Amino acid sequence: MPYFDAASSAPLHPVARQALLASLDEGWADPARLYREGRRARLLLDAAREAAAEAVGCRPDELVFTPSGTRAVHSGISGALAGRRRVGARLVVSAVEHSSVLHAAEAHAAAGGSLTEVPVGRSGAVETAAFAAALDEGTALACLQSANHEVGTVQPVAEVAEACRAAGVPLLVDAAQSLGWGPVEGGWSLLAASAHKWGGPAGVGLLAVRKGVRFAPQGPADERESGRAAGFENLPAIVAAAASLRAVRAEAEAEGARLRALVDRIRGRVPELVPDVEVVGDPVRRLPHLVTFSCLYVDGETLLHELDREGFSVSSGSSCTSSTLTPSHVLRAMGVLSEGNVRVSLPAGTPEGDVERFLDVLPGVVAGVRERLGAPGPATGAAAGSGSLVVDALGRRCPIPVIELAKVIGEVPLGGTVTVLADDEAARLDIPAWCEMRGQEYVGEEPSPNGGTAYVVRRLA
Amino acid sequence: MPYFDAASSAPLHPVARQALLASLDEGWADPARLYREGRRARLLLDAAREAAAEAVGCRPDELVFTPSGTRAVHSGISGALAGRRRVGARLVVSAVEHSSVLHAAEAHAAAGGSLTEVPVGRSGAVETAAFAAALDEGTALACLQSANHEVGTVQPVAEVAEACRAAGVPLLVDAAQSLGWGPVEGGWSLLAASAHKWGGPAGVGLLAVRKGVRFAPQGPADERESGRAAGFENLPAIVAAAASLRAVRAEAEAEGARLRALVDRIRGRVPELVPDVEVVGDPVRRLPHLVTFSCLYVDGETLLHELDREGFSVSSGSSCTSSTLTPSHVLRAMGVLSEGNVRVSLPAGTPEGDVERFLDVLPGVVAGVRERLGAPGPATGAAAGSGSLVVDALGRRCPIPVIELAKVIGEVPLGGTVTVLADDEAARLDIPAWCEMRGQEYVGEEPSPNGGTAYVVRRLA
Structure with missing residues (x-):
């Protein structure tokens, strides 16, 4: 049964499974304890940190393990913003970041911070110049994914990192989708990732913070993971995560x-x-x-x-x-x-x-x-005189509004218009996209008197 | 090799191991997805939640899984405090809570909240009346562990819960040390626990919040775990945690x-x-x-x-x-x-x-x-006239100050005093404790002119 959703969660890599099994027996004790079970756990944790740091391309003492990629992103963003509070409260993110970044950004904005979303082009990539232009003197942090989780587009991280460096702004890279394929190039400042995306187990993320980056962990802390990820370490899963990262990297090319x-x-x-x-x-x-x-x-x-x-x-x-x-x-x-x-x-x-x-x-x-x-029954559009038609798709869910539009576009003359009344949110995106695909002109939208929105399309083809 | 530190972390229960192995194959997909792997993961998650809720004694929709017991405590405290922000900003905790509770309390105090620590007696238990007396009209939340993690003393949770109910204050119980032995009795409002304390795997905590308790999760959230624990669910470990809780409960009596x-x-x-x-x-x-x-x-x-x-x-x-x-x-x-x-x-x-x-x-x-x-060499104490002696233990680490005190106490007459100069923090606790054990009188402490503290002991025996 083919599973084609690795970007959500990858099945466990055989090496991860092996490592997990082995460390269930060797790595269940508290690595902060001085007795042999604790020392053994500490050795496993240290070795996992070294392996993960090598794969990330950072020093072991720059990397901590978190309970998930989401927590790595949340902790990384809040810690970096707090560390540069004196510089300013602006957070710059691309418009296509993972929801974990956008949720952290919303929380920042809700707490009074300011937020700039850098738009992307039709391919899903940001333009470096546009990203650079969004960085101002009060920018505390910028975030850019290494590659997009929904469409796969790789972002110009190295170029954006260079622009951030020039502006004196740290860059956090969400590398969740790409870390299994290779290290993130360029001079990033913080990096977050998630093990279950590369075939590691759930329950493990990682956060790297380069030396010299101002970082003030938020929330209650404890002595674990350099004070950056509170709570007992999920050691067997950490060991499995590091082992499988090494394994998938060996196979990556x-x-x-x-x-x-x-x-x-x-x-x-x-x-x-x-x-x-x-x-x-x-x-x-x-x-x-x-x-x-x-x-x-x-x-x-x-x-x-x-x-x-x-x-x-x-x-x-x-x-x-x-x-x-x-x-x-x-x-x-x-x-x-x-x-x-x-x-x-x-x-x-x-x-x-x-x-x-x-x-x-x-x-x-x-x-x-x-x-x-x-075949939803006869079209609900009614002819409204020569050269223009109104289609009432209020209350109809996507893709019906677009289907109704397509059905009647041939009924108006070239240069004539079809107005689609719709209240499904997707119509705002899909009617212009349909026009683009079909070579028709999307004129614009206005509020509809009976609720919803009126989308106007002019027939060109 | 006998491991006698189960209160730090218990070795994995065989049932946990079995359940973990089985769900590595069945439960790696995203339970939020609609395809079969996702539906299977959702079934496992729902079953684990039901089993854990039954063991806790709450409804399944009152219980969420967190990445650790520490995170459950942190999220529970911050959410309950925020939910009752309008009532007040006082947090009441016992003086012997786990560090995760005390760290959350310190964070609350650092953010401007007020904090009351209820003292304990020599056995380590709070007195219900003293706990009740600490609850005032501005108290947003009270916290009491079910049993102490360092000395094992069981707290009067049911009585304190009753006092909290009478005062209209929700009670959060840190049940990390006791949940494997049985449910927490009494009318608690929130409960936190940690799977690796009962023989479950690391990486799983649980937080129960009774219906009707005002709760506002803090920090960035997502759609998982009712918005109370962001990040991809650590499903195989959750399944193993629930299965082992059921197993240890069956053996508990x-x-x-x-x-x-x-x-x-x-x-x-x-x-x-x-x-x-x-x-x-x-x-x-x-x-x-x-x-x-x-x-x-x-x-x-x-x-x-x-x-x-x-x-x-x-x-x-x-x-x-x-x-x-x-x-x-x-x-x-x-x-x-x-x-x-x-x-x-x-x-x-x-x-x-x-x-x-x-x-x-x-x-x-x-x-x-x-x-x-x-045998640290000759005593460093010097006779200072009849009836009193000064022992200089400055710069000496515990237990040396107490050893030096014990060595010379016989050199002063009954009613005479020994003054111990020490700068090790433990002396403040251990010199009075020694007096209690030895039937000597602890007179008190004062700053020592040469740094450190002068502890005065009168010989009675």
């Missing part, structure tokens, strides 16, 4: 090249096999194992369920698959289609045959979902 | 009775076998598996090392075994001797023979340490 080719195959074949698909993210500067595409006129949740029935586990940034019913902030920031969104992230070892079977199955699954959605 | 008898044997035999020992903590209202005693004229660190050489792993609250060179705050609050302190906490399954061998070995080890310390 060969496995990365293999998965890159499989992803290239998906990127190339999906638009050939499935009509009306947008493959998003940078085709070249990207993670080896991850690809995201969106299918017009498709409901993401149904698509996921159908793929699950066929044995494929994937995730989606569509609004219908989120608990808040809003599309992924990443797709929104990129300005790309969010409906029928599928993220495929291949775990190490994925056989080529699984990818081929996915490509065999996908066209039929998408067609089936479209067929069911495309 | 029989194993508790057996260990209670072994501890009674230690409590009875140690003072017979080793001269000048004080066994501390309540002899009856106590944890089944834990006993603490202190040995006059003994250096705790050397004692630990010698016991380790003999194969016994124990811990100590002596100043020389702490990184801050101060005696345990618990022993200090109880006003008992801290030098030569040994805590024995027996893991489940400890064979009787191990305890007997410990009793065989202990007298010789203590005598050896005393012999070495008792």
